[in-house]
Amino acid sequence: MQKVKIITGSQASLTEKLGRQFDITVIPYYLNYSDKSLKEGIDFKTEEFYKSLADIDNLPTSSPPSIGDIINVINNLVKNYKEFIIFTLSANYSQMYNTCVQASKQIKDASLHIVDSGGATAYQAMMAIIAARMAKKKESVNNILKMAAEFKDRGDEFCVLNTLKYLAKGGRIGRVKALMGSLLSIKPVIVHRDGITAPLAKARTNQQALIIIIETMKNRLQDYPGHEISVILQGVFMDEWLENVEKALNEQFKIKxxxxxxxxxxxxxxFGPKSWSLTYYIE
Amino acid sequence: MSLLNSLKYIEIINNTTRKIEKNEIKLNNLNVFPVADGDTGTNVLLTLLDGKKVINNTPSHSLKEITSNYARRLLLGSRGNSGVMLAQFFRGFDEGVKNSTDVLSVQDLLQCFKCGYKYTYSSVNNPQEGTILTVMRTVCEQDYSNLNLVTMDIVIKKMYTAACKSLIDGINILAILKETGVVDSGGYAFLLFIEELYISLSTEPIDEKISCIKYWQDKIAPFTPEYSSKFKRWKDDLSGHKYKDSADVHKVETLEYNFCTEFFMESNTDVDTVKKQLQKYGDYITVAQVDRNYKIHIHTNEPGKIFNNFEALGTVSQVKIDNMYFQHYNFFNPDKRNGTRQEQEKVTGILSLVSGEGLANVMYSLGADRVMVLSDTGPPALEELITGICGINANNVVILPNDENIFPIVEKASRLSYKNNLIVKSKFIPEGIEAILSFNPELGPQENAGAMSKALNNVISCQVVGPGRIKTAADDSKLYKFEGISSTGTILSSGCSADGALIELINNLINNKISIVAVYYGKKVKEDELTRIRAQLIGKYSNVEIEFIDGRQLVPCYIVSLE
Structure with a gap:
């Protein structure tokens, strides 16, 4: 039996399939409407929700799981595991980290490690996957925590947005704000790194954005000659485009x-519809 | 008895620089002559700060070496009328030091002052009384011989008293000073220097009774309520009657010459010839010279002509041109300032040249620091370009010409201007837009210029031009032809109407690699024409986003980018 259980929030964007494959428990976030509060992946399917993005003025708000939710999840697992690592969204964006820390104080019969992933979405998912892989190989908690601490030297998440409107509306625009106000349609390429969202470049097309991303990855990989990379691709209504991305990556990199x-x-x-992201980890 | 040695000299220079720094704004406010462009304090400060770099880094303790290094550096770094005059003063001062021992006696000091004054005076073409020159002269012309005991204390006090008096007297000498009730800004700066001399060399504290700074505080005006109201009236008069609130006004009645121009020249030509040549072009001419190196300051309307002419005499470089109308305008409209000191200095700025106001807005929205809208009549004037470059608050300027025809003049302006300029050779607006999109403020100027040049090829640029007449056998003069042409001049489409040629052009060029098309329409395009185009294009290509942007260029009717 493996000793360490990896947990993360649903906003890490792991599909149910990936969750099962790597034995990662996903705690759902809530979407809040005026009359109801729904749990992602339980009360609604993510792909179905995308349709409602078109109505930007009537989007629900979101909230992280409660302390009780977290304690419940742990209590259900505590028969089988003694150690837990929870990867959270960057504390700059979400209460999740603090909620988990509060929850851990109330759990006596297991050891909980809370890790601020410093990123969002697939960055966090990638960290959880790498951790789960290590846990399966029965690596120690310390080794996994060390990997997480050094993750930022080996991985990045690039997000390409079709518009900045959604980010601006959600108030999480930060340094990307400088890109607002353009009279032309621009796809900002942003990077999640060290807990903040920073603009990397401005592109007019997805193809240009991809070229910039690949260049950035190549530069990063210069310090790791010969290494393979693992990649997560995700998007909203971007399946066809992501196949192009996969092709381009296969031409440029050794993909594990x-x-x-x-x-x-x-x-x-x-992020809004037609946005996509590419996350890589240098193996 | 106190003597002036190298340590004292360094102390005086450093303290003067600090004092000018403290008084920069005051000096700017006092600046009404020769042009009320409100930059004397800034110019003098920048001049002195440049000199300060060498004075604290000269390893030698020899006064001669220090004054010589300082004078040379000051000359090279001098800015503005007063800056150049101060630089000349120190150059003359240095000549005086060369002829004395390494520690200056009282007589030596007076001699150095005289040399300084002489140099300054000779560098100015039409010396104006009531200004810094008068203060220098008055200090030198005092009778120091009859003093029974010529001690440093007595002499310094006498110099200081004379300077104070002369500065104030200036108000009655120069009409504009009298009108506005202020003392000359450059003269005030010089007085601050003498005050530091006093503090360092005299054993006595400054006599409050003669201290100009203290005593005249209420008379050196912008600081009193009385003055403020007077100054405000004057400002209102000027802004109400003579100065229009429009960037289109290039000439102002009260400004005979528009461009405050400074440059270096390396030449074997003698100084008198240089001065004589300059007189043809303007006034407030200051020529400073060290060996073959000239630093020239002039107010003129034709800087371009001067450079063309002077390039035959030697090598012109480090050109700085300020449009005094705008400075003047900004000075009187501080709330509308688009001046340089207010904005935070950047490492690299971007200057973009465009052919329509709408295109300018696009460039600004993408982060250009300055966009010049060129007239339709021909290439921009050299001085306009240099002024544009100089107006950006950054030492490195990336220039986007966006028009192949103006590359030569942009190159010339870039070479002459005192900044580090990098031209990214954008031939069309869409290329310029790609370039500016790949600018990253966190990178250095070279890296950025490289990335921006690389980005030029990201886009297909073309345009719809016309009308030109179609040659038909019947020679039907009602038929006019429009053509869609590629960036290399190949004709890709044609039609009897601009919208027809545009639609055919886009249809011909769209393929499955294109995901965004931008159409920048010109001034002459009518609303119903746009409606027709939208109806035909939008929705036709499901994977292509088509943008319409009001470029407001006169020609061509349409600029199109596909990527």
């Missing part, structure tokens, strides 16, 4: 694993 995921509902509210 490439997983397709989908943007969580919570994240899609901030």
């Amino acid at each position: 694993d490439l997983w397709y995921s989908r943007l969580s509902a919570i994240t899609s509210i901030h």
Whole structure:
């Protein structure tokens, strides 16, 4: 029996399939409407939610799981595992980290490690997957925590938005704000790194964005000659395009694993339709 | 008895620089002559700050070496009328030091002052009384011989008293000073220097009774309520009657010459010839010279002509041109300032040249620091370009010409201007837009210029031009032809109407690699024409986004980008 259980929030954008494959428990976030509160993946399917993105003025708000939710999840698992690592969304964006820390104080018969992933969506998912892989190989908690601490040296998440409107509306625009106000349609390429969202470049087309991303990855990989990479691709209504991305990556890099995921509902509210992201990890 | 040695000299220079720094705004406010462009304090400060770099880094303790290094550096770094005059003063001062021992006695000091004054005076073409020159002269012309005991204390006090008095007297000498009730800004700066001399060299504290700074505080005006109201009236008069609130006004009645121009020249030509040549072009001419190196300051309307002419005499470089009308305008409309000191200085700025106001807005929205809308009549004037470059608050300027025809003049302006300019050779607006999109403020200028040049090829640029007459056998003069042409001039479509040629052009060029098309329409395009185009294009290509942008260029009717 493996000793360490990996947990993450639903906004990490892991599909149910990937969750099962890597034995990662996903705690759902909530979408809040005026009359109801729905759990992602339980009360609604993420892909179905995408349709409602078109109505930007009537988007639901989101909230992280409660302390009680987290304690419940742990209590259900505590028979089989003694150690847990929870990867959360960057504390800059969400209460999740604090909620988990509060929850851990109330859990006596297991050891809980809370890790601020410093990123969002697939960055966090990638960290959880790498951790779960290590857990399966029965690596120690310390080794897994060390991997997480050094993750930022080996991985990035690039997000390409079709518009900045959704990010601006959600108020999580930060340094990307400088790109607002353009009279032309621009696809901002942003990067999640060290807990913040920073603009990497401005592109007019997805193809240009991809070229910029590949260049950035190549530069990063210069320090890791010969290494393979693993990749997560995800998008909102971007399946056809992501196949192009996969092709381009195969031409440029040695790929160990490439997983397709989908943007969580919570994240899609901030990114908007036709956005996509590429996350890589240098193996 | 106190003497002036190298340590004292350094102390005086450093303290003067600090004092000017503290008084920069005051000096700017005092600046009404020769042009009320409100930059004297800034110019003098920048001049002195440049000199400060060498004065604290000269390893030698020799006064001669220090004054010589300082004078040379000051000359190279001098800005503005007063800056150049101060630089000349120190150059003359240095000549005086060369002829004395390494520690200056009282007589030596007076001699150095005289040399300084002489140099300054000779560098100015039409010396104006009531200004810094008068302060220098008055200080030198005092009778120091009859003093029974010529001690440093007595001499310094006398110099200081004379300077104070002369500065104030200037108000009655120069009409504009009298009208506005202020003392000359450059003269005030010079007085601050003498005050530091006093503090460092005299054993006595400054006599409050003669201290100009203290005593005249209420008379050196912008600081009193009385003055403020007077100044405001004057400002209102000027802004109400003579100065129009429009960027289109290039000439102002009260400004005979528009461009405050400074440049370096390396030449074997003698100084008198240089001055004589300059007189043809303007006034407030200051020529400073060290060996073959000239630093020239002039107010003129034809800087371009000067450079063309002077390039035959030697090598012109480091050109700085300020449009005094705008400076003047900004000075009187501080709330509308688009001046340089207010904006935060950047490492690299972007200057973009465009042919329509709408295109300018696009460029601004993408982060250009300055966009010049060129007239339709021909290439921009050299001085306009240099002014544009100089107006950007960054030492490195990336220039996007967006028009192949103006590359030569842009290159010339870039070479002459004192900034580090990098031209990204955008031939069309869409290329310029690609370039500016790939600008990253976190990278250095070279890296950016490289990335921006690389980005030029991201886009297909073309345009619809016309009308030209179609040659038909019947020679039906009602038929006019429009053509869609590629960036290399190949004709890709044609039609009897601009919209017809545009639609055919786009239809011909769209393929499955194109995901975005931008149409920048010109001034002459009518609303119903646009409606027709939208109806025919939008929805036709499901995977292509088509944007319409009001470029407001006169020609061509349409600029199109596909990527």
